[in-house]
Amino acid sequence: MPVTPKKIYLDYAAATPLLPEVVEAMLPFLKDVYGNPTCLHSWGDAPREAMEDARSRVAALIGAPADGIVFTASGSEANNLAIKGIAFAKQTQGKHIVISAVEHFSVLQACKRLERWGFETTLVSVDKYGLVDPQEVAKSLRKDTILVSVMHANSEVGTIQPIKEIAAAIKGSGAVFHTDAVATAGTVPVDVKELGVDALSLASNRFYGPKGTAALWLKRGIPVIPQIDGGVQEGGKRAGTDNVPGIVGMGKAAEIAAASLRERMSHTAPLRDRLIKGISEQLDHVLVTGHPTSRLPDTASYCIRFVEGEAMLMHLDAEGIGCSSGSSCTSRALKASHVLLAMGLSHEIAQGSLLLTVGKDSTQEDVESAVKALPPIVQRLRKMSPLYTKFLKEGEVS
Amino acid sequence: MPIYTEIVMDHFRNPRNVGVIEDADGVGEEGNPVCGDMMTFYIKVKDNRISDVKFQTFGCGAAIAVSSMVSEMAMGKTLQEVKQITPETVAEMLGGLPKNKFHCSNLGAQALNKAVENYESKKAGVATQKEAK
Numbered sequence: 001m002p003v004t005p006k007k008i009y010l011d012y013a014a015a016t017p018l019l020p021e022v023v024e025a026m027l028p029f030l031k032d033v034y035g036n037p038t039c040l041h042s043w044g045d046a047p048r049e050a051m052e053d054a055r056s057r058v059a060a061l062i063g064a065p066a067d068g069i070v071f072t073a074s075g076s077e078a079n080n081l082a083i084k085g086i087a088f089a090k091q092t093q094g095k096h097i098v099i100s101a102v103e104h105f106s107v108l109q110a111c112k113r114l115e116r117w118g119f120e121t122t123l124v125s126v127d128k129y130g131l132v133d134p135q136e137v138a139k140s141l142r143k144d145t146i147l148v149s150v151m152h153a154n155s156e157v158g159t160i161q162p163i164k165e166i167a168a169a170i171k172g173s174g175a176v177f178h179t180d181a182v183a184t185a186g187t188v189p190v191d192v193k194e195l196g197v198d199a200l201s202l203a204s205n206r207f208y209g210p211k212g213t214a215a216l217w218l219k220r221g222i223p224v225i226p227q228i229d230g231g232v233q234e235g236g237k238r239a240g241t242d243n244v245p246g247i248v249g250m251g252k253a254a255e256i257a258a259a260s261l262r263e264r265m266s267h268t269a270p271l272r273d274r275l276i277k278g279i280s281e282q283l284d285h286v287l288v289t290g291h292p293t294s295r296l297p298d299t300a301s302y303c304i305r306f307v308e309g310e311a312m313l314m315h316l317d318a319e320g321i322g323c324s325s326g327s328s329c330t331s332r333a334l335k336a337s338h339v340l341l342a343m344g345l346s347h348e349i350a351q352g353s354l355l356l357t358v359g360k361d362s363t364q365e366d367v368e369s370a371v372k373a374l375p376p377i378v379q380r381l382r383k384m385s386p387l388y389t390k391f392l393k394e395g396e397v398s
Numbered sequence: 399m400p401i402y403t404e405i406v407m408d409h410f411r412n413p414r415n416v417g418v419i420e421d422a423d424g425v426g427e428e429g430n431p432v433c434g435d436m437m438t439f440y441i442k443v444k445d446n447r448i449s450d451v452k453f454q455t456f457g458c459g460a461a462i463a464v465s466s467m468v469s470e471m472a473m474g475k476t477l478q479e480v481k482q483i484t485p486e487t488v489a490e491m492l493g494g495l496p497k498n499k500f501h502c503s504n505l506g507a508q509a510l511n512k513a514v515e516n517y518e519s520k521k522a523g524v525a526t527q528k529e530a531k
Contacts, residue, residue, distance in 0.1 A: 308456055310458035
């Protein structure tokens with residue numbers, strides 16, 4: 001009988017486990033407290049109260065007043081509401097939108113959709129670390145620019161963007177400034193006033209809350225056209241029966257995240273550093289992707305030359321280690337990560353992408369196991385790689 | 399449910415006939431880094447049969463399993479038989495491939511056939527040279 005290896009989860013960016021306290025908080029609303037918060041009778045009272053309590057906690061996590069929180073069913077929906085909702089609301093003032101080249105698909109595709117409706121998008125490029133230059137954002141502004149959206153951090157390479165500096169650079173332009181903070185809210189300190197943003201997306205499943213619950217925060221006075229028409233839930237900004245258990249769970253997860261943020265960061269950062277250093281030392285031809293210092297405390301990302309991501313993931317999975325990659329084969333679209341390509345990497349190098357993200361339950365032992373497991377896998381794959389054979393024979397071919 | 403069949407996983411974990419034949423009679427390459435899968439097949443031919451076959455593959459689990467299966471299917475076969483190997487027959491032998499992997503990663507049969515073509519064109523070249531003499 002083969003020995004089942006200890007399972008090591010290094011994919012916290014993809015999904016986080018629910019905190020037991022979050023499950024506890026949600027349970028009554030999955031069982032007995034089933035009322036609809038929009039109902040006027042007493043069945044609606046407790047859910048309504050719990051929802052408003054959750055709204056305050058979620059707002060507190062990002063230093064915002066509670067009345068600006070619009071609950072949605074995913075980070076993607078929050079981003080769609082921000083991009084399309086604000087664009088449609090402001091289209092009489094202009095139809096130009098500025099975003100970075102490394103945004104999440106929910107921002108990129110929302111802009112693509114808007115282009116079919118006569119909007120124009122300018123993609124601001126990034127440097128080799130995936131960093132946006134605030135001056136480049138300012139330079140892309142036009143008289144008809146109504147919206148700027150730059151993500152707070154990129155979940156594939158971990159680079160944290162200079163949001164505060166971008167806000168300063170575009171101040172007074174009249175454009176609404178949105179940031180997709182799905183990767184950062186609950187992971188690093190996020191404060192809407194300090195960042196200087198007008199709108200911000202966050203998702204519960206990134207900080208040990210339930211999937212299917214997220215939010216868009218809108219500063220007072222920022223107009224938005226609902227993307228789901230119907231009833232007047234969420235101040236008329238998002239129709240649909242409220243996901244009370246999910247929202248309560250998100251509220252609890254936000255409360256705990258706010259209280260334990262520093263502790264979580266000081267737990268994950270050394271593990272991340274060990275992953276980055278350990279694997280770069282154990283293997284040659286490894287490129288650490290993302291910014292060396294301005295990066296998420298839980299994200300280690302690399303491109304391993306001459307091998308392909310999915311093959312690495314499958315071998316690691318066989319050894320009980322779960323992680324991610326941005327290679328063509330691992331994406332359903334069968335395209336290499338647009339983030340890595342935007343950072344100037346070739347397709348060939350981007351195919352070797354590997355993403356390891358640690359979390360609250362990760363241990364030093366987990367990280368050491370990964371550092372130990374990867375090199376033989378890579379060596380094995382390189383041995384059968386025509387690219388590596390070519391490299392050994394001919395050297396670097398540009 | 400796992401995305402790959404047991405047969406695919408077996409060929410991925412223990413690929414058959416990996417390597418390079420330095421004095422190959424035919425070499426065939428297929429794929430490109432944009433799609434993420436590249437494979438090179440090397441063949442030795444004796445009496446119109448594949449007497450040895452080796453491959454190298456850069457790519458995902460499916461691409462590696464496909465190459466390995468193709469090499470097994472080709473070993474010892476006549477060149478005519480080898481030409482009957484298609485992406486469809488390879489996928490069938492593997493117990494099926496995920497839909498999205500069928501086109502991108504299932505390039506082994508083409509790479510092998512390119513190696514056969516390479517062998518045949520070399521042989522034809524030698525024959526023409528002989529005739530010219």
